[in-house]
Amino acid sequence: MGNNGNVSIFVIVKEPEQALLKELLAGIEEEGIPYTVSSFEGEALNETFKASQLSKLGVAVGVWKNRIILHYSKSRGFGPLFDGELNGYEKERARRIGNNAARLYKVMPLKDMRPNITIKEIVDMVRERVIAALKAKPL
Amino acid sequence: MGNNGNVSIFVIVKEPEQALLKELLAGIEEEGIPYTVSSFEGEALNETFKASQLSKLGVAVGVWKNRIILHYSKSRGFGPLFDGELNGYEKERARRIGNNAARLYKVMPLKDMRPNITIKEIVDMVRERVIAALKAKPL
Amino acid sequence: MRLIAGVDIGNSTTEVAIADIENRPRFLSSSLVKTTGIKGTPDNVAGVKKGLEEACNKINITVSDLDFICLNEATPVIGDVAMETITETIITESTMIGHNPDTPGGVGLGIGKTVFLDELDNIHSNEEVICVIPKSTDFEMAAKLLNRATETGVKVNGAIVQGDDGVLISNRLKKKIPIVDEVTYIDRVPMGMMAAVEVAAPGETIRVLSNPYGLATVFHLSPDETKNVIPIARALIGNRSAVVIRTPEGDVKERVIPAGKIIMYGARERRVGIEEGAEKIMSSLEEIWPLNDVSGEPGTNVGGMMERVRQVMSELTGQGISDIKIQDILAVDTFVPQKVKGGLAGEFALENAVALAAMVKTNRLPMNIIAKMLENELHIKVIIGGVEANMAILGALTTPGTDKPLIILDLGGGSTDSAYIDREGKVTSIHHAGAGDMVTMLINSELGLDDFNLAEDIKKYPLAHVESLFNLRYEDGNIKFFDKPLDASLFARNIIVKPDEMIPIPTKHSLEKIRAVRREAKKKVFVTNAIRALKDISPGRELRGIDFVVLVGGSALDFEIPEMISDELSHYGIVCGSGNIRGVEGPRNAVATGLVLSYYESLKGRA
């Protein structure tokens, strides 16, 4: 963390599901807002809340395994804006949560964070895994 | 401080000059924003900075005798927006600093905080003091 | 005590006024309820009873305490509205992607041949290309491949990306290029064609692709070809990013759709194609005014609309369809955002359209049937009072500061009704097509809402923008705070603030845009109709002779329509403002009040 290290969205992680984390960070980056990743100990919700208080942008995201928590310091103790477990194939959704973390600061309309996986996404996901498996064990 | 006690501008005071404090608070109130007054120990600038971090509105004002400090949490460590000693007759100016404390949160153009006392204000001030003195010691 | 109730059944609203007329009329109570059923039909009885009960409750009496009920002789006027799109933008062999993603990447102009990301390896070094990147490719991989191609000497000058990855890819490039992202139908992009990608800096708009000579420079167009790219340049004006691809037969066309002719019968006959626009229709109308009837070319959209109006009116009154005459129309130029046929990213184009309101007048409505039914149910004597226009004038004259000669404009839902009383007390009246419902329709279609209720709310209430989870800013700049966080779905949205509810407006339009559409729609309908009405009813069609204009009716409650009309009329030195019936009712209850006053006068006359 440099001079302006906390002028960023704080992303705190514990054993994060890497695919989801990557999309989450991509979502923040695409919106043009800086972020800082660090690991945390202790209770995820509480730690994310504290991180949002420390971030000068007032925004923190906690990632614990496949659970993602989005906290905004201006929520004034009314709880996180998002707290839920994602399936490994819900990359789109992780991306949108990242977009929203940035959009909170930018004051832009938020994207839908509810799960809305399409048949096509499931098929794509399955295909991807099959290909990965094939690559891992060459025929 | 009730449930929402820190959803307010924090005004922290140590031996405040009462006339200035009153106008400062009036300035905040006229703009329609809640405030909480409490006393502080320790170094004024530092304490005001800390108070601004705790305020959910991100704004704190420190009053130590006739010194007034205005701090905004979103200044990200770039120092206070105002820090100066006022004369006892600069009530207008204290009022404007109060207005600005609220306007920071409201995102409204700030009023001029530089001293701009007019001859008339000085005359009024002198007259006021004379009357007060006369009242205190009846002829 | 001699209690009499005046009852005014309107198309939308039923109003009641109760007075004691023992000595001079002393008004005691009033009420306003929704009209039940279509005006002039027995269904109205339920609404009338509800209105009477509400008014009686307020002064702690029961309906049976009333001595007498005066019903309006309802003006048999009905209005209808419709909309015809008259242009259509079609892209043949997709050439243009003009949509505005929130987060494009890079900045500048890039020109080259379209190639797929996978094909980059086969491209000769020094070739200039625009790379097309599908969503299935991860942004890191995409950036890696682009960097590798650049290293081998391929000139990658821009990219068209399907996912929302513009900034992500740009951040990973060694040589920055303009990137347009969120291009949904990327599979429709023609490959191997010359393409130009332009992204402007934040806060600015593109300058090259929105200029026909810019396109000519980029694609080395001949003068004749340059003429054909006007619609492309026009469609891209105001965008922050755009892609134009040149295919041999590629073209963007604006086609005029023949929507049918409208045929107006007045002093003479006039036929105007809807696609000629509202101005032409209205000026032709003025030439042959007053109107006897209007029809639409059979088999066309206008034809259908005119028949629908006739049908409804005929069913209602039991008159034959051929006896129903359309006595006024109001045409207004408008535009409708519509998906461009052949677009690649769901682009919208603003198509020109004409909105039409039509007004029909028939014989007397069967109010006597309603009167009979009321009498039977309530056991109170019910009479039908004088002509609605006369009653409205009588009521309007109770507004403080008014005097004869006076004109009232009743700004309703379906029609704008006006009446004139001269110095001697003679009343004339006239009806014009187009009022509140037409405004709602215009808001609905110009903003592409497809939700009439939402449009009605946008019409009636001020806008605000939700600036944080705890505050909003009204369109006038005022700020309002909340104790609890607002719903996240409202965050950063434009909303309508109703007394008890906040409704997000689900479009990307800016607050200023919504406000401008709302105000324009009100002006197009009501300022136009106010001038038409005043001209048609003033003696000698001369506005300068009028002193007082009183606005009444539901749309006079609007928070800006009365001011717009007043502003326009102030040029003529006319006193104009919302009525304030009996000094207390505002612009409501004019007819109900007039019915009571008229009955009292008739008693005096007899005595």
Added chain:
Amino acid sequence: MRLIAGVDIGNSTTEVAIADIENRPRFLSSSLVKTTGIKGTPDNVAGVKKGLEEACNKINITVSDLDFICLNEATPVIGDVAMETITETIITESTMIGHNPDTPGGVGLGIGKTVFLDELDNIHSNEEVICVIPKSTDFEMAAKLLNRATETGVKVNGAIVQGDDGVLISNRLKKKIPIVDEVTYIDRVPMGMMAAVEVAAPGETIRVLSNPYGLATVFHLSPDETKNVIPIARALIGNRSAVVIRTPEGDVKERVIPAGKIIMYGARERRVGIEEGAEKIMSSLEEIWPLNDVSGEPGTNVGGMMERVRQVMSELTGQGISDIKIQDILAVDTFVPQKVKGGLAGEFALENAVALAAMVKTNRLPMNIIAKMLENELHIKVIIGGVEANMAILGALTTPGTDKPLIILDLGGGSTDSAYIDREGKVTSIHHAGAGDMVTMLINSELGLDDFNLAEDIKKYPLAHVESLFNLRYEDGNIKFFDKPLDASLFARNIIVKPDEMIPIPTKHSLEKIRAVRREAKKKVFVTNAIRALKDISPGRELRGIDFVVLVGGSALDFEIPEMISDELSHYGIVCGSGNIRGVEGPRNAVATGLVLSYYESLKGRA
């Protein structure tokens, strides 16, 4: 190598193009500098030298390497602008306070007699009063006295407060009342008079005091009196708070100021009073077009303006004043915010005004003197090239995608110059009054800036609003972040974002308002003039026959003017856009380029 420089001295800008014309002309460099001194005077030499040096530096040669310099035969056109206010709002015996304090107190409407706070003790119980509170009274004391009066039965229905204490007092009252504060000249409030105070809820506007019938209800006005309150009602439309006080002789008047007659000499003679408005002036002008001269009624403001133009032109050219002919004017309706005479809180009213641009053409400018001086100083042969219009056309035709017949519109500072080349190559040209400087003047006066440089910046750059100490939002909604806090004086302000500077706009106008004024000003001048120019120069005044219109000149660099003109012309099927001289220069360098090309052609002709 045979190096030739084309030099175009304009009113504002001097442009240079350098080419090698050994074989075909090959353009090597160009430059653009500010014109030194008034166009056509020896002062220009300094600017020309600077321009030549800059262009030579770019290709690492010195000015002495040039073989030949071609100077434009500058069009002797000069423009001037002026503004006349034609209405004036005067309050006699102050009756209206319509200003909009940021933080009024309470909400609703209160009516009563004006009394000073100190007099409350002497007021009979049950009397209805509006209390007037000076700044010297502390808000706590004020609230205490008001509460005490209310307890003794006095009906305190509203308050007029000098300090910014509205909310403070309201918060301390047991019975809430509407309070208008920040009324500076409270000592001018007439006492013992009926007054009404209205404050609307946040986000809404007042409804009673802005309606003549509302005022009639409040003050029990007769119909005749009601006619007299129209200007009050009008002035209060759109306010969140207001006070109206009724004094026996109180009145608000809008007076028309006679600003003098303008006299136009063309086919016939026409006299129009400035106060009749721009539309009347322009339609009279069209009736008698083409114009030979214009004068102003001696001794009036217009008279003075016309004489000033003549004076400047006469000094410049050495021609007698009576030989100077004004050959075009452009009149535009505008408005100027001005302090209301007799107002109590520094109220402003929007007064109507007419802006005028005038254009004068004289004999040839003394370019030969400039040419001689250049030759002596540089020891390079200097000739004066062809007519400016022909040169401009030649240069414009290097824009890709253009062809004859073609029209160029040179959007400059003082005048809009146009030229037409037909299929055979015959060129005609014409000049119209009004261009970039007039736009700047309109922005300056309509926003009440009193700062020409600021207005010029508002014209040229997009607006933004500073939303926090670390970010701003452009007018198009895009957001930009900063690492360091912005200056507190920028906080929450509307600013202009220049490439290297941010300038706060010191007015209370909303961003949307500033934007609307900017865009309207551009439309009023340039869209009007584009249409005028095309009509006056097209064969048979028929726009439909034109294919290509190329925009050049300084104002064609504007970020929205070219789009506005293109949009308007698209209705006629005309290809219109900013020029792109030689495919690289954008809308600049047309004349300089044309000079080089024309010289090359003349050589070929001779060879």
